[in-house]
Amino acid sequence: xxAVSQTPKYLVTQMGNDKSIKCEQNLGHDTMYWYKQDSKKFxxxxxxxxxxxLIINETxxxxxSPKSPDKAxxxxxxxSLELGDSAVYFCASSQxxxxxxxxxxxxxxxxxxx
Amino acid sequence: xxxxxxxxxxxxxQEKEAVxxxxxxxxxxxxxxxxxxxxxxxxxxxxxxxxxxxxxQNATEGRYSLNFQKARKSANLVISASQLGDSAMYFCAMxxxxxxxxxxxxxxxxxxxTINP
Numbered sequence: 001x002x003a004v005s006q007t008p009k010y011l012v013t014q015m016g017n018d019k020s021i022k023c024e025q026n027l028g029h030d031t032m033y034w035y036k037q038d039s040k041k042f043x044x045x046x047x048x049x050x051x052x053x054l055i056i057n058e059t060x061x062x063x064x065s066p067k068s069p070d071k072a073x074x075x076x077x078x079x080s081l082e083l084g085d086s087a088v089y090f091c092a093s094s095q096x097x098x099x100x101x102x103x104x105x106x107x108x109x110x111x112x113x114x
Numbered sequence: 115x116x117x118x119x120x121x122x123x124x125x126x127x128q129e130k131e132a133v134x135x136x137x138x139x140x141x142x143x144x145x146x147x148x149x150x151x152x153x154x155x156x157x158x159x160x161x162x163x164x165x166x167x168x169x170x171q172n173a174t175e176g177r178y179s180l181n182f183q184k185a186r187k188s189a190n191l192v193i194s195a196s197q198l199g200d201s202a203m204y205f206c207a208m209x210x211x212x213x214x215x216x217x218x219x220x221x222x223x224x225x226x227x228t229i230n231p
Binding site: 035040041042043044056058088102103106107108110 | 149151153157158159160161164203205207217218219220221223224
């Protein structure tokens with residue numbers, strides 16, 4: 001009964017490949033996020049969806065495309081992978097009710113681009 | 115400008131001692147929220163505690179408490195009676211605004227806490 005799950009947990013791939021990371025939450029939340037944690041452990045927001053609508057789109061290369069088929073899922077597709085894309089990608093979710101709601105994170109996907 | 119600053123890259127504490135992890139923030143909003151997350155070596159991000167800007171009392175959750183000093187814009191995490199399992203990276207984060215829709219978390223650089231037996 002994992003609250004926020006991500007697959008795969010580890011992803012090793014060659015430069016230039018296209019890959020996807022999947023995220024699912026069973027908390028009934030209406031908002032989901034993608035964060036990137038770099039090699040120095042710095043965490044930064046990439047995208048956010050609220051009820052399948054893109055709400056936050058930070059300065060992220062066009063090679064990154066999020067897709068939310070429904071409220072419980074937010075996937076991240078990355079085209080033409082580059083060495084600098086190596087990082088840990090975290091999915092998170094929250095219930096945006098107008099109050100300051102807590103974001104709950106998935107276990108992370110460790111992406112290594114060779 | 116850095117919105118969240120954690121000035122302690124690393125801290126070493128003896129088991130059973132209390133520890134304070136520093137966090138200062140910068141915002142011009144009246145409504146904001148401050149969060150602390152723990153990231154153990156296994157890598158997951160674990161929510162610990164939340165403090166709202168309008169909350170008059172300092173937040174507490176078990177052994178965790180948040181020393182919120184609004185005028186100084188600081189939100190330090192206090193862990194009482196530290197345990198070996200507390201060894202981890204700790205991140206302070208802020209959200210601005212109370213309105214609906216997605217509100218992003220802005221994170222500090224993190225503090226690596228090591229508890230010595």
